[in-house]
Amino acid sequence: MSLQAVIFDVDGTLADTERDGHRVAFNAAFRELGLDWQWDESTYGELLETGGGKERVLRYIQRAGLPDAAQDGPQAFAASVHAVKTRHFKALLQHPGIPLRPGVARLLRELRQASVRLAIATTSAEESVVALLQANLGEDAANGFDVIGAGDVVAEKKPAPDIYRWVQERLGLDAACCLAVEDSNPGLRAATAAGLKTVVTVNGYTSRQDFAAATAVLSDLGEPERPFRLLRGTAHGYGQVCPALLERWLAQ
Numbered sequence: 001m002s003l004q005a006v007i008f009d010v011d012g013t014l015a016d017t018e019r020d021g022h023r024v025a026f027n028a029a030f031r032e033l034g035l036d037w038q039w040d041e042s043t044y045g046e047l048l049e050t051g052g053g054k055e056r057v058l059r060y061i062q063r064a065g066l067p068d069a070a071q072d073g074p075q076a077f078a079a080s081v082h083a084v085k086t087r088h089f090k091a092l093l094q095h096p097g098i099p100l101r102p103g104v105a106r107l108l109r110e111l112r113q114a115s116v117r118l119a120i121a122t123t124s125a126e127e128s129v130v131a132l133l134q135a136n137l138g139e140d141a142a143n144g145f146d147v148i149g150a151g152d153v154v155a156e157k158k159p160a161p162d163i164y165r166w167v168q169e170r171l172g173l174d175a176a177c178c179l180a181v182e183d184s185n186p187g188l189r190a191a192t193a194a195g196l197k198t199v200v201t202v203n204g205y206t207s208r209q210d211f212a213a214a215t216a217v218l219s220d221l222g223e224p225e226r227p228f229r230l231l232r233g234t235a236h237g238y239g240q241v242c243p244a245l246l247e248r249w250l251a252q
């Protein structure tokens with residue numbers, strides 16, 4: 001069966017948005033709201049086990065307690081923190097900016113040229129995803145994706161497979177002709193539970209996680225002048241991820 005679509009995760013996969021993006025934006029939101037919360041890099045690494053910004057705040061409340069400011073209860077409080085945080089995140093995309101990871105822009109271009117459809121399956125809010133794409137690839141960038149599955153469109157976030165199933169349904173494609181690209185164990189579990197073969201590109205937060213279920217694990221997608229490092233699986237002689245290599249992985 002030939003490759004019809006590639007479904008990309010966003011945070012950690014298209015760009016390293018977590019440590020210097022979402023984390024920084026959360027801390028800016030905490031300051032703006034007068035909270036004495038501060039998520040350092042290692043605390044945030046632990047909190048990343050919980051997918052979704054609002055869910056992450058709710059989880060932290062279990063540890064730090066509900067702040068006095070949260071008069072309307074934890075859900076409303078998490079939603080208001082998230083709204084402020086999203087504004088800060090979008091500002092960070094403008095300045096200083098968050099670049100796409102190596103090979104991402106190239107692979108998206110090559111897949112489009114090969115008539116392979118593109119989709120997104122993410123836990124992040126859609127407005128953050130669209131802003132990331134626009135900041136890096138231009139105003140029309142989101143239109144290059146057939147389906148964007150983001151945020152609260154499903155009840156259960158990753159590692160539940162719901163967001164991948166939601167995207168597949170809208171693509172109208174069987175899992176057997178699609179591949180997922182992920183960066184984390186919760187993301188890999190979500191994609192494989194939806195029946196998708198999955199390629200993982202690791203980052204600082206995820207490199208020690210369990211990726212035994214992945215079709216291949218790489219340092220990044222690779223560029224002609226800077227090939228990826230293969231961490232698991234076979235690269236069939238390639239040094240950069242391209243449509244032909246994705247076809248090989250789908251067929252193996």
Ligand code: XBP
Binds near residue numbers: 022050122123124
């Ligand atoms: C990453 C996430 C997101 C972001 C923040 O998920 O867990 O929640 O940290 O985004 P994925 P929001 O890698 O699956 O994209 O604050 O907008 O939820």
Ligand code: MG
Binds near residue numbers: 010011013183184
């Ligand atoms: Mg991710």
